[in-house]
Amino acid sequence: MSLADRRATPLAFVDSLESAVLSEGDARHFRASLRLDTGALIVVSDGAGRYRFARLGPRSEDSSAGVNLTIESEIQVEPEPSTPIAVGFAPVKAQKPEWMVQKLTELGVDIIQPLVTERSVVRWDKKKRVALEVRLAIAAREASMQSHRVWLPTIEQPRGIAQTITHFAALGRQTVLADPAGSGVSDAAALVLIGPEGGWSDSESELANHVRLPGNVLRAETAVIAAGSLLSGLRSGLFR
Numbered sequence: 001m002s003l004a005d006r007r008a009t010p011l012a013f014v015d016s017l018e019s020a021v022l023s024e025g026d027a028r029h030f031r032a033s034l035r036l037d038t039g040a041l042i043v044v045s046d047g048a049g050r051y052r053f054a055r056l057g058p059r060s061e062d063s064s065a066g067v068n069l070t071i072e073s074e075i076q077v078e079p080e081p082s083t084p085i086a087v088g089f090a091p092v093k094a095q096k097p098e099w100m101v102q103k104l105t106e107l108g109v110d111i112i113q114p115l116v117t118e119r120s121v122v123r124w125d126k127k128k129r130v131a132l133e134v135r136l137a138i139a140a141r142e143a144s145m146q147s148h149r150v151w152l153p154t155i156e157q158p159r160g161i162a163q164t165i166t167h168f169a170a171l172g173r174q175t176v177l178a179d180p181a182g183s184g185v186s187d188a189a190a191l192v193l194i195g196p197e198g199g200w201s202d203s204e205s206e207l208a209n210h211v212r213l214p215g216n217v218l219r220a221e222t223a224v225i226a227a228g229s230l231l232s233g234l235r236s237g238l239f240r
Contacts, residue, residue: 001053001073009053010034011043011148013141020044020054020069026145027067030056044069047144047152049078078150081110083188085231086173088113088156088164090196091122092220097132098139100224105143105153107228108235112140113168113191114158119198124158133157161204164193175208178223182210185227188234192227194220 012026022030022044030036038058045051054069087109091097097114104112114136116124124132136155144152159167165175168191175191176182177200185192192211195204197220213226233239 003078005053006043006051006076006078006150007148009041009043009148010036011045011051011145011150013047013145013152014044015046017044017046017050017052017075020052020071021066022056022069023066027056027059039070041072042069043148043150045150047141047150049080049151050075051078051150052076080151081108081235083235084110085188085228085235086111086113086168086191087224087227087231088115088175088191088193089224090115090117090120090194090220091124092197093121095221098135100221101136101139101153101155102143103225104228105140105149106147107225108147108149108232109153109228110151111154111156111191112136113156113164113193115164115193115195116158116160117196118201118204120196121198122196129158161193161200161207164191165207176211177205177208178213178227179205179210180212180217182212185211185213185230185234188231190231192231194223194227196220 012022014020036056038056040056042056043051044054052075053073054071057068087104089100101112140153168175173191178192178194213223
């Protein structure tokens with residue numbers, strides 16, 4: 001079966017491609033939302049580029065046991081993107097961070113960096129950070145299923161601007177700040193950071209070069225989508 005077949009077939013994630021047992025929740029989604037019946041062809045993936053085709057098994061009397069699948073292909077591997085694209089964002093009052101992660105995942109962003117900034121209205125609550133990380137992981141997983149991607153994005157721990165720059169510099173990646181007065185983005189390998197509603201503080205603004213995103217003065221949540229779209233387009237060669 002071809003890559004086109006994989007992208008056209010409903011996808012779910014499993015703990016093991018060898019045993020390939022579908023969770024009851026995912027099976028319920030396939031049956032109720034996608035109207036798939038027993039025997040329908042699906043794709044199962046481990047979230048690290050490995051996947052195989054299978055057919056949906058019958059409903060299980062034990063909902064905790066999951067749904068067995070009938071294997072239809074050998075395990076196949078989709079190579080990791082040669083240039084992983086990365087976007088960072090500060091939480092904004094208008095949108096939940098899960099929404100940001102969802103949209104970046106759909107756009108094919110590989111690395112998502114939550115930010116702690118000086119002017120953020122919404123703060124990453126330290127007491128609730130573990131629960132937040134779980135919610136973001138769920139949002140990324142669900143968006144990956146919806147967009148049929150077999151590589152789950154990496155969601156970094158929340159960091160300040162200086163910490164983020166240092167962390168990614170050690171990985172050989174340049175960090176840039178989105179700003180209407182900046183120059184155009186031309187490097188898909190750059191980590192583009194989107195600030196909060198109040199913009200960058202003077203001290204943050206001095207830490208990295210500035211880049212301009214398409215459009216006029218954008219809302220923070222719009223800038224997140226613009227950055228993800230731009231980097232994805234640059235990587236795929238759409239803008240050449």
